[in-house]
Amino acid sequence: xxSEIKQILTTxxxxxxxxxxxxxxxxxxxxxxxxxxxxxFLIITYVFxxxxxxxxxxxDKMITNMLPKxxxxxxxxxxxxxxxxxxxxxxxxxxxxxxxxxxxxxLGQRLNKEKNGFNSITKKLFRQxxxxxxxxxxxxxxxxxxxxxxxxxxxxxxxIKRTAPPYTMSKYLKGMDMYYAADxxxxxxxxxxxxxxxxxxxxxxxxxxxxxxxxxxxxxxxxLLATLPMKYSNLLMICVLLPFWTSLxxxxxxxxxxxxxxxxxxxxxxMIGLVADDNRPEMMYNKVGTYVAMTQILLPFMVLPLYSxxxxxxxxxxxxxxxxxxxxxxxxxxxxxxxxxxxxxAGCLLVFILAIGYYITPALVGGASxxxxxxxxxxxxxxxxxxxxxxxxGLMLLSGVLVIYWIYNKLVGVxxxxxx
Amino acid sequence: xALPSYTETRYRxxxxxxxxxxxxxxxxxxxxxxxxxxxxxxxxEFLVFSEGMKNLDPDAFSLRWYKDMIYGTxxxxxxxxxxxxxxxxxxxxxxxxxxTLAALGLSSxxxxxxxxxxxxxxxxxxxxxxxxxxxxxxxxxxxxLAATHAGIVLAxxxxxxxxxxxxxxxxxxxxxHSVTRAAASLGSNPVNTFMKVTLPLILPGVISGGLFAFVTxxxxxxxxxFLAGLENxxxxxxxxxxxxxxxxxxxxxxxxxxxxxxxxxxxxAELLRRRSERLRGINx
Numbered sequence: 001x002x003s004e005i006k007q008i009l010t011t012x013x014x015x016x017x018x019x020x021x022x023x024x025x026x027x028x029x030x031x032x033x034x035x036x037x038x039x040x041f042l043i044i045t046y047v048f049x050x051x052x053x054x055x056x057x058x059x060d061k062m063i064t065n066m067l068p069k070x071x072x073x074x075x076x077x078x079x080x081x082x083x084x085x086x087x088x089x090x091x092x093x094x095x096x097x098x099x100x101x102x103x104x105x106x107l108g109q110r111l112n113k114e115k116n117g118f119n120s121i122t123k124k125l126f127r128q129x130x131x132x133x134x135x136x137x138x139x140x141x142x143x144x145x146x147x148x149x150x151x152x153x154x155x156x157x158x159x160i161k162r163t164a165p166p167y168t169m170s171k172y173l174k175g176m177d178m179y180y181a182a183d184x185x186x187x188x189x190x191x192x193x194x195x196x197x198x199x200x201x202x203x204x205x206x207x208x209x210x211x212x213x214x215x216x217x218x219x220x221x222x223x224l225l226a227t228l229p230m231k232y233s234n235l236l237m238i239c240v241l242l243p244f245w246t247s248l249x250x251x252x253x254x255x256x257x258x259x260x261x262x263x264x265x266x267x268x269x270x271m272i273g274l275v276a277d278d279n280r281p282e283m284m285y286n287k288v289g290t291y292v293a294m295t296q297i298l299l300p301f302m303v304l305p306l307y308s309x310x311x312x313x314x315x316x317x318x319x320x321x322x323x324x325x326x327x328x329x330x331x332x333x334x335x336x337x338x339x340x341x342x343x344x345x346a347g348c349l350l351v352f353i354l355a356i357g358y359y360i361t362p363a364l365v366g367g368a369s370x371x372x373x374x375x376x377x378x379x380x381x382x383x384x385x386x387x388x389x390x391x392x393x394g395l396m397l398l399s400g401v402l403v404i405y406w407i408y409n410k411l412v413g414v415x416x417x418x419x420x
Numbered sequence: 421x422a423l424p425s426y427t428e429t430r431y432r433x434x435x436x437x438x439x440x441x442x443x444x445x446x447x448x449x450x451x452x453x454x455x456x457x458x459x460x461x462x463x464x465e466f467l468v469f470s471e472g473m474k475n476l477d478p479d480a481f482s483l484r485w486y487k488d489m490i491y492g493t494x495x496x497x498x499x500x501x502x503x504x505x506x507x508x509x510x511x512x513x514x515x516x517x518x519x520t521l522a523a524l525g526l527s528s529x530x531x532x533x534x535x536x537x538x539x540x541x542x543x544x545x546x547x548x549x550x551x552x553x554x555x556x557x558x559x560x561x562x563x564x565l566a567a568t569h570a571g572i573v574l575a576x577x578x579x580x581x582x583x584x585x586x587x588x589x590x591x592x593x594x595x596x597h598s599v600t601r602a603a604a605s606l607g608s609n610p611v612n613t614f615m616k617v618t619l620p621l622i623l624p625g626v627i628s629g630g631l632f633a634f635v636t637x638x639x640x641x642x643x644x645x646f647l648a649g650l651e652n653x654x655x656x657x658x659x660x661x662x663x664x665x666x667x668x669x670x671x672x673x674x675x676x677x678x679x680x681x682x683x684x685x686x687x688x689a690e691l692l693r694r695r696s697e698r699l700r701g702i703n704x
Contacts, residue, residue, distance in 0.1 A: 006591040025532035034525030035537060038518040038581060046544060046578050049555035056558070217445045224442045238686070239450040245682040245689070246453060247639045249659040254452040256663065257672075262468045266453055275587040299449060330429055357548020359642055364663050374550040381554060381646065407498060407547050409539055 050398070057392035060168040063110050066103065067094045083157050087143035090132065091160075092404040095122075099129050115159035121148045156414065171392035176200075192294045196376070196393075203372045206290060206362075207355035211302075214351045215344065218302035222343075225303070226310035244300035245368040252361050285367025293361050298354055302347040309343030335366040342412065351410040353401055373397055453679055458476040460485055460672035467667055485553030496658055497674060504654040508637040510567060515633035516576065519584025524618075526585070527592040538585075545582035549642040557646040567649030575643050580633030587632065591696060593624025605679065619647055624696035631689050635682070 007152070008016040059242060064071065069090035078082045098104045108122035125147050128134055134143050145152045161179060173179055173186060177194040181187040222241070225233045258264050266280045275281060283289055313336065321331030359374035366375070373393065380390035423435055437686030464470050472480025489497050520662055522541060525531055556575045557566065579612040599621070603613040619626070641656035648657055655674065662671045 024530060027528065028532055031525045031531040032526075035522045035531070035541075036525075038522040038541060038585075039537060041518060042540065042544070042578065042581075045559050045574060046552070046555060047540070049559040050547075050551070052558055053555055188528070202448075205658055217448070220438060220653075221442050221445045224438075236446060239446045241686050242683065243449055243453065245635060245686045247656070247675075247678045247682065249639070249641065249656055249663065250456065250678050250682075251452065253663055253667075253671060254456050256667065257455055257467050258452055262466075262471070267469075284571060296448060296452060313473035330436075353546055354503075357550060358627070359548075359550045360660070364449070364660075377550050377554065378645075380556075387554075390554060394554050397548060398551050401546065401548060405539075405543075408546075409535075 002346060006390050020207060050395075050408060053391040054267055054395055056388050057171050058167045059388060059394060060163065060170075061166045063107065063163045063164045066090065066107055067111045067160070070094050070160070074161050074164060077161070077358070078344065079161055080154075082152070082154050085139060085141045086159070087111060088144050092136075092140045092144065094131075095125065096129055102196075109165070110414070111159065112301075114163055115156060115287070117150055118156065118159070119182070120154075121150045125151070157344055159208070172396065174389060175393045175396055198372050199376055203356060204372075206287070206294070206370075207352050207371060209291065210294045210298060210318055211348050211352045213297050214302040217295070218299055219344075219349065222303045222306035222310055225307050227315065227317050238292075240300050240303050242305075243296070248297065248360055251297050252293060252364050255282060255289065255296070255361075257366060259292065269333050284365050285370070287366075287370045289365035290372075292371035293365050294355060297361060298351045301350050301354060304352065306340065306343040306348040309340055309346070313339050346412045349404055349412070353404050353408070356404075357397065375404045421624055426618065437450075455496075456552045456672050456675050456679065459558045460676045462669050462672075467669060467672070485669040489673045489677075492670065495670065497652055497655070497670075498654050500655045503569070503652055505636055507572050507576060507652075507654065508571045508634050510555060510569075510639040511580055512630050512634045514573065514577040514676070515584050516626060516630045517532055517581035519581040519629060519633075520588050520622075522581070523585050523588035523592060526589055526615075527595070541585050542582045544578050547641075553643040555648045556643055560647055566647055567652060569652060572654075573645050575647060576637035576640060579640060579643065580636050583632035583636060584629035587629035588625045591622045595621065626691045628689050628692045628696070629633070631685055631692075637687060643668060 009021045012019075019216045029116075061135075070087060073090040074083065077087055095104065098107055103127045104122055108119045111118035111122065112247070119398055124377050128147055134140065150156050170180060175196055177189045177197045178186050179189060207409065221236075225236055225240070228236065260266070261282065261284075263278045265283065265285075266275070269275045270277050270280065283292075317339070318328075318331050321335040322328060326334065356372075357374055358372060359378060362370055362372045363375050363378070366372070372398070377390050378391050380386045380393070423432060441631065445508055458473065459467060459469065461481045461483065462473065463480050464486065468564055487622065488495060497521075526534060526538060531537070542549070556578065560566045560571040560575065567576065593619075599617055600613050603617045604610075620696070641654075641660050644652070644654055644657055645660070648654065659671060659674065662668060
């Protein structure tokens with residue numbers, strides 16, 4: 001008997017296997033079409049723009065387009081001594097174009113970021129070019145070198161050469177307090193100017209301790225909620241859920257009122273005699289405020305996952321542990337605690353992820369010593385308008401968060417996130 | 421949690437320590453919200469409890485900040501409230517439609533690349549808001565939707581859909597698919613089946629996802645800070661500016677209203693959850 005006869009056929013005479021595959025494919029497409037609108041929407045409005053942040057953060061095309069002739073000539077220059085006549089000539093013609101377009105100022109600012117002192121010497125050169133003082137029939141190199149002594153210094157020409165590639169990692173280096181030195185090597189900035197590293201460490205430190213505090217406070221109450229009879233636990237659950245549903249700004253405002261110098265907490269400390277009335281401690285606009293407010297705000301995100309795990313643990317397990325001779329502590333440590341580890345993982349990762357990117361609360365109660373990396377990103381987006389640097393910092397933060405998200409996904413699974 | 425009579429003293433002590441810790445934590449969670457209520461009725465301009473308030477003197481209390489919130493000439497709260505509600509309602513509708521469709525697809529066992537797609541759809545909830553804000557701002561500026569209501573609504577749909585996807589997928593996980601097959605075998609087309617059979621059953625999940633989306637939009641400030649112009653100011657933006665610049669008791673009046681609103685939302689969310697559990701036959 002050949003194999004074809006063994007095949008089962010549907011009523012239309014098509015082999016069942018083929019027909020089934022066709023039906024499955026149809027179902028697959030149907031399912032995908034349902035997801036497609038949201039997926040497309042997110043890819044266009046969200047995923048691509050994040051990718052655009054990346055291209056913006058490494059983009060350095062502006063100067064590449066400003067000095068096309070110069071960079072072409074510079075390819076032949078070895079960068080050791082002063083560049084040859086051709087480079088100076090090419091630079092002069094590029095600069096002339098920029099002066100006509102009134103873009104020489106931008107060039108000066110951009111080069112000044114690479115090496116201090118460029119701003120003034122491009123202005124000097126601009127005045128010479130504007131007044132047509134430079135004679136194009138004789139050596140342009142000699143004339144430019146006469147404008148200012150820095151134009152005779154090889155370091156400045158090396159700095160121009162370094163800006164040639166259309167892409168740069170300098171924003172990322174700046175985010176880690178490093179920069180390209182004159183010879184192109186990566187160098188650390190002076191110790192007293194390492195502001196970004198302090199911010200990264202502080203962000204990690206605050207996120208870590210907020211997670212720890214949330215765990216220490218969340219574990220007992222999640223346990224209480226899970227073990228109390230339903231009618232009591234429902235009532236207490238409101239204490240967790242009401243802050244969870246309340247506006248973040250309202251909760252931050254209430255902490256601002258509580259923690260201010262004439263606030264309720266300080267009043268209480270004075271009343272019980274912990275501090276003197278004229279020596280009230282500053283609890284806001286510093287790290288203390290950030291810790292206290294963030295812990296309270298993120299605590300529900302710790303309690304809810306812990307609660308949903310603890311709810312599934314049968315109380316008879318603890319009884320069994322005790323009946324087998326364990327003291328309550330041993331039974332808790334050996335039986336109950338290991339069973340809650342999935343909940344601990346979920347809660348801690350969630351709180352950590354949320355804490356590391358926190359912006360509003362630190363900005364309001366953090367002051368100068370309690371601000372985080374997010375505040376720095378907002379600062380560069382709104383105040384200095386250095387959007388490429390803000391993008392670079394944002395992506396550095398994002399990569400950290402995505403690593404934790406990936407771990408979370410492996411351990412907990414995103415489809416297991418529970419809300420409320 | 422009564423202790424059995426045979427409990428040893430040291431465990432008894434531990435138990436009381438544990439109860440004390442729990443009481444303290446619950447107090448820590450809920451008490452800050454209640455400091456706002458009395459202060460919003462303060463007759464004076466300062467954000468501290470005056471001597472009169474401590475002595476419960478009726479003259480120390482007044483409704484002046486509530487009047488200021490509603491009738492105050494320079495107060496932008498009216499416009500802000502209008503904007504907030506318009507934006508939140510449209511963002512909620514958008515999130516519900518896109519999120520529910522996606523959840524239906526994701527719950528199908530035929531869905532290809534489920535893990536990676538789910539992770540992408542949830543990502544706006546995980547990515548720090550400041551980064552979402554920067555990215556969405558770049559996009560909206562490019563397509564010319566910055567400083568428009570439409571731009572903010574789209575941004576809030578991005579941030580709100582993950583919640584709908586999560587809650588509806590959770591509801592669908594206990595969903596008995598034989599009822600849709602039964603409907604189909606009785607001659608109902610897929611759209612009709614969805615409207616008459618599936619939707620009523622998953623409605624609690626859809627609505628509670630919608631509540632999350634509404635609250636997310638209504639409370640969102642980071643992304644709006646990047647997107648909003650003067651015309652698109654919202655309640656959170658006004659609160660943010662107020663808290664940064666001059667902390668006036670009017671903010672506390674607004675905050676009190678917001679707490680009442682969130683209490684209402686909490687009650688409806690809880691009722692929905694219980695109804696959903698009853699519908700799905702989960703009895704605890």
